[in-house]
Amino acid sequence: MADSLSSTSSSSDTDSDTHDGENRTCLRNKIIQKYFFKSYKYQEIIDILSQKHAINLSLRQLKRILINLNLKRRNKPESSLEDIFAAVLNVLDGGGGCCLGYKSMWLRLKSQYKLNVKRGTVLEILRIVDPEGIKSRSIHRLRRRVYSVPGPNFIWHLDGYEKLKPFKFPIHGCIDGYSKKIIWLRVASSNNDPNVVAYHYLNIVKKLGFIPRVIRSDCGTENVTIEVLQKALRYDHDDKLAGIKSYIKGKSTSNQRIESYWSQMRRSGVDYWISLFKDMRDLFIFNDADPMHVQCIRYCFGPLIEHEFRIIRREWNNHLIRRQKNVISPSGRPNHIFYCSSKYNVRDFKKKIDPDVIESLIKENTSRPVLVDPYFNELVQLLIPGVKPPTSVKEALKLYKLILKKIDSIN
Missing domain, CATH: 1.10.10 (Arc Repressor Mutant, subunit A)
Structure with a gap:
């Protein structure tokens, strides 16, 4: 037995x-x-x-x-032209995809749609379906000054993005100075609240298990909590940049790495949303002084914008940075450069952190970011029982008008 x-x-x-x-x-x-x-x-x-x-x-x-x-x-074999055309049109109609160049479009077709397609094919299709976009992207940019840091996690640059703020979508982001990896890119109800900005910082530190050698930001009051946390977490370290030297403040325009990325991000899709919301405001569909309009636009368009930013961040971190003349910067993919510094013969400057300490700091010093007021979520469910989040701009605009119409009928 x-x-x-x-x-x-x-x-x-x-x-x-x-x-x-x-x-x-x-x-x-x-x-x-x-x-x-x-x-x-x-x-x-x-x-x-x-x-x-x-x-x-x-x-x-x-x-x-x-x-x-x-x-x-x-x-x-290359995927069928019909499938490629359909995917390109889908990206162009999906919001910020209309801002993508042919290389970014090629990357999205491969990563999102799993298509096997040549860059030349994508370029030819865009010349047919989006000739105005091709023309607008062919303007040359100014050269910027040389930027150089010794390795990943030596310095993180953080800043708020203001171009969508007039439409009540504050953005906050952070980028690694060496690898150009986007550390975080978040939409919330505020990018000026120190406790919300600190949540972005501590949340990613908890996930990664380390902090950078130095953080660089502007002198805004939204960064005061991060400054205190970074200096405190680096207080007991023995390198020359420990403690109070681990945080640098200066003019926003001098925060070169993140400022340079903002212009890249705008061309990756953000410009579409700026134009859309400007049109809504000019047509008196959106009033930024009305709290109900603000909550409604966040409720309807917020999930789409958050999804767009996740795609933008993922594509940027996996795109190939090509070798350039007179530029002291590694070529490769930001994710690979960030995680595999030894392959580029440089040192990773990360500083390990106790996750239990970070967890307690999150509870005591941060506010979890939200985009839509919970009471407005309840109101929408009462007005339109069983309403589902919109999956396209057309659906979002239709839902936005419907919610405001229901609210007006009550008043």
Whole structure:
């Protein structure tokens, strides 16, 4: 009897181990597919699997896995023109996609739509369906001064983005100075509240498990809590930039790395939203002085904008930065540069932090950011029971007008 029970238990353990092994393999394959479709090179996939996901593979193992998954890059036929055209039109109609250049469009088609397409094909299609966009993006930009830092996490640049603020969508972002990786890019009800801005900082520190050597910001009051937290967390470190030297303040226009990114971000889709909300204001559909209009535009368009920013951040962090003349900056993908600094012969300047300390600081010193007042959410559910979040700009505009009409009928 005992032998039978032992045999049953052993069999159950074996089945459980097999099931766990299959789950790990499935998860590993999904991660590999994600980076493959983002056009990472094989060695870059191996590096980031090791550094970020604790998965160690040789080049030979990776190639065998890709063969089993039927993933290849050479001699792979291009997707049908019909599918490519449909995807391009879908991106152009989806909001900020109308601001994308052909390289950014090519990357989105590969990563979001899993299409195998050449850049030249994308360019030719855009010349047909969006000739005005091609023309407007062909204006040359001014050259900027040389920027140089020694490695990832040496300095993070943070700032608020004001171009959508007149329409009640404050943006706050942070970028790593060396790798150009976007650390966070968030939409909230405010980018001037020190406790909300501090939440962005501590939340990402909790996720990453480290803080940068230095933080650079402007002199705005919204940064006072982050300044205190950064200096306090760096107080016991023994390097030359520990303590009060770990935070730098200056003019917003001199915060070069993040200011440079804002112009890139506007061309990646934000310009569309600015134009849309300006039109709504000019047509008296939106009144920024009316609290109900403010809550309504956030309720209807907020989820779409948040989704757009997640795509913008993800695409930027995975895009390929090409080598440039007279620029002291690494070429590669921001994510790969950030996580795999040894491949670029530079040092990672991160400082490890106790996650329990960060958790207590989040509870004591921050306010969780919200975009829409909870009471307005309840009001909408009472006015339109079972209402679903809009999935397109047309749906959002229709819902926006409907909610305001319902509110006006009550008044």
